[in-house]
Amino acid sequence: MEKREYELSQLFIEKYHQEIEEGKEIQIEIRDHFTYEGIKVKAVVSLDPEKIPDGDILWIRNLNEMVMPDPGAIKIVEELDEDVEIRIRPKEQTEYLL
Numbered sequence: 001m002e003k004r005e006y007e008l009s010q011l012f013i014e015k016y017h018q019e020i021e022e023g024k025e026i027q028i029e030i031r032d033h034f035t036y037e038g039i040k041v042k043a044v045v046s047l048d049p050e051k052i053p054d055g056d057i058l059w060i061r062n063l064n065e066m067v068m069p070d071p072g073a074i075k076i077v078e079e080l081d082e083d084v085e086i087r088i089r090p091k092e093q094t095e096y097l098l
Contacts, residue, residue: 006057007030011088013060020046028086029086040080042078045072049071055074056076
């Protein structure tokens with residue numbers, strides 16, 4: 001089976017650093033690498049693709065909107081409804097930015 005390719009913002013990597021290191025499931029919004037369609041998912045993410053050998057390819061997009069040269073991996077556990085709210089920053093920080 002051919003691996004799919006997705007993108008994830010570096011902000012999610014920073015927010016969920018500990019969960020990612022521990023191999024825990026996280027709720028994130030990813031994009032299809034080719035169509036840029038956003039998808040909300042519950043997934044396991046690794047910056048080391050060897051840790052999820054049966055996972056799909058995950059490109060990390062940095063804060064300058066550049067794709068990092070070395071991909072990680074993602075194993076999608078569940079696609080979430082579009083109305084599920086996913087925040088990168090805690091609510092109080094988001095409200096401060098408005």
